[in-house]
Amino acid sequence: MSDVLSKLTASHDGGLVALADVLTAVASFYSDLGQAPDPHTAKRLQYLVEHRLGVIYSDLTHMRNDLADRHQDHPQRRVCAAEVGPDEPEASAVCACPPPPPRLATSPAAPPAAPAHAPAARPRRWPRPLSFSEETMPDPTPDTGLGSFAAVLAGELPGDWTSTDHPDRGGLNAHHVLSDRVWDMNDVAEALAKHNVDHCAVLARHDGTRLFVAQQPGPGEGYLIAAMAPDEVPDEAFSGVREPDGIAVEADPSSAAADVTLDLLPRYYVALGQARGNADELAMRQAGPQRVVMRWDDGSLVVDKPDRRDIALALTENGFTFDPDRDVYVLAGDDTNEQAASARAARARLSTLGLGVQLRHPQARPALGTAPAAPLPTIASPHRSR
DSSP states (O other), X not given: OHHHHHHHTOTTTOHHHHHHHXXXXXXXXXXXXXXXXXXXXXXXXXXXXXXXXXXXXXXXXXXXXXXXXXXXOOTTXXXXXXXXXXXXXXOOSBOOSOOOOOOOOOOOOOOOOOOTTXXXXXXXXXXXXXXXXXXXXXXSSOOOOHHHHHHHHHHHSSSOEEEEEEOXXXXXXXXXXXXXXXXXXXXHXXXXXXXXXXXXXXEXXXXXXXXEEEEOSSSSSOEEEEEBOOTTSOGGGGXXXXXXXXXXXXXXXXXXXXXXXXXXXXXXXXXXXHHHHHHHXXXXXXXXXXXXXXXXXXXXXXXXXXXXXXXXXXXXXTTOEEETTTTEEEEOOSSHHHHHHHHHHHHHHHXXXXXXXXXXXXXXXXXXXXXXXXXXXXXXXXXXXX
């Protein structure tokens, strides 16, 4: 049996080498097909070659060495009592497994005849398998596979995600720049505070969403995944916002993607909305007080159409109507008491948005049949100029 395992785990022409070549060739084939799920399938196959096949190789190599070191026969093997045949120099000490029963002789079936006008078969083009020599044989020691795990996880998550691996660069890494943006105040933050990060990965989506992935401290395989705070939101905007704490997942990209999609990302979206809302309020305060101008026009209050939808809504909720011909909001003055009450309510509502109200009265017009007073003539000075 150890001989069988030796053939299976041989570094150059073993069965696992052939399997790795096949999986690598299929991954290369999928990567060039061009459909949406094909890159994910290619990454999955490459992940199996680089990290799952190595575990099988390690276990089988250990079993092969263990059987080779025992130097004993299997207890179920029987001693050969057969005499020496004419073509044998001596009898064997033990017999191998009983020979298989003889197969009935059957005549091979004739291949089906090809049609008279059958088209010539097109040769199938297979992708050239990548070389899988002893140098590229999976390491007997299982790899943590953080980079490959993150790459496959990016393909499992909904949407268009990319994965960037940040390995250790001989102790010259700057992983603290990434870990400082981890949006967590629970298990992930505690792990980052107690253990130095020498290898991590960042998953990013086109809308700016980022996920931090690191090895889970302690024995066993597992990873920590946490959302990263957006860089464009100021630090003051995170005040009062509950952190979307990260999660610990097993070394299975499929189940990890489900945990991220159903648990982590929904809490991240809620926290992100609150932080961005706080950022908008801070920006309005820093921009200084803004004013909405209400002007009198033939007994009505008129406001130019604002750019902000919340201002327009505050006006319409308090009696203003939109005049599309003039592109203004109008508060009619048919009932002056009702008009005054509506104007005060609109002013109070606009103040909650951080806006003031400025009331402009119409300019005085000259009476009919009269002309505006002429300017006073300039009186020359009695002194001469030099």
